[in-house]
Amino acid sequence: MRKSSLRRATAGLAAATSLALALTACGGTTKEDVKNEGAPAASGGKADPNAALKKGLTVGFLPKQVNNPYFTSADKGGEAAVKELGSTYKEVGPSSATDTAGQVSYVNTLTQQQVDAMAVSAQDPGALCTALKQAMKNGIKVVTYDSDTTADCRNAFVSQASAEDLGRTEVQLLAEQIGYKGEIAVLSAAQTATNQNVWIDFMKQELKDPKYKDVKLVKVAYGDDDAQKSFQQTQGLLQEYPNLKGIISPTTVGIKAAAQYLSGSKYKGKVKLTGLGTPNDMRKYVKNGTVEAFELWDPAKLGELAARTAVALASGQITGKEGETFTAGGMGEYALGKDGVISLGKPTVFDAKNIDQFNF
Ligand code: RAM
Secondary structure (H helix, E strand, C coil), rough: CHHHHHHHHHHHHHHHCCCCCCCCCCCCCCCCCCCCCCCCCCCCCCCCCCCCCCCCCEEEECCCCCHHHHHHHHHHHHHHHEEEEEEEEEEEECCCCHHHHHHHHHHHHHCCCCCCCECCCCCCHHHHHHHHHHHHHCCCCEECCCCCCCCCCCCCECCCHHHHHHHHHHHHHHHHCCCCCCCEEEEEECCCHHHHHHHHHHHHHHHHHHCCCEEEEEEEEEEEEECHHHHHHHHHHHCCCCEEEEEEEEHCCCCCCCCHHHHCCCCCCCEEEECCCCHHHHHHHHHHHCCCEEEECCCHHHHHHEEEEHHHHHHHCCCCCCCCCCECCCHCCEECCHHHEECCCCEEECCCCCCHCCCC
């Protein structure tokens, strides 16, 4: 979807939804507690905003998981942008979201192949750092997208939306649906996933507000972005907590599997479900009354911005320092925030009223 129509749809939605999204401009899915010692490693030299965008580069995309439709959309957006910019795109990556060693070896492969830049969504921030630092030492520009490492292990992070907004608004969405009362659980992805973990931390902070005094988070379960495991974990949550009133699943794989389970059970419409899903996955569950509302950003736009950031870095337009700016083609101008975080924009809330306006 083009940004102009997405913007229009989002604007209409803002008026339609009763949820007050407390959206702030700051923050990304980056570790708040990470100390960035000066400029990111290998950022080298000064940014030249007027440098021409280089052509003939090779940009490698390394998602958390290749057979995840969310990353298929994201990486397609990346591929189109890399090609439009006259460079070569390649994608490598593990098929499981918990194959940390696999991700490390893919980083090493891209380094050996001397790509000019790589865009990586980290399964496990700790595990990837050494390999990414090695890549940067070899002059390769490293962009994380979707799920960050620590700031010293990459040049820039392309964040889908403010992590704080995502975490807090998911709690707000669910609390409203359960009337601010009852037991809730989280069904996450992999236990090491940076993005989900940062969002869950913000969910817990949101829950400290006295208005949630009757809402109790009883468990965080992990479905590992595996459909079957996520389905079983949902079933397990309901067995373990028969009074459960709602589930937040901040993963496209998890929310789809949870919706599938609830929709075929006696809990349909009774146990509320929200989180992060794609409109195409969730449409039928919104229409059949299993899900009221959930949110996401446009994954293809996230991939496109990651690609444009990678090429801007490899061309010397930016180095990864706070305050630098660059033009991301038709997406417009973006500025680098603290720790080299570039934020795509605001998430969209989808519900029965607007879901048919989206196709991803
Ligand atoms: C899954 C992945 C991804 C996350 C989305 C919301 O596809 O875990 O990292 O951003 O869900």
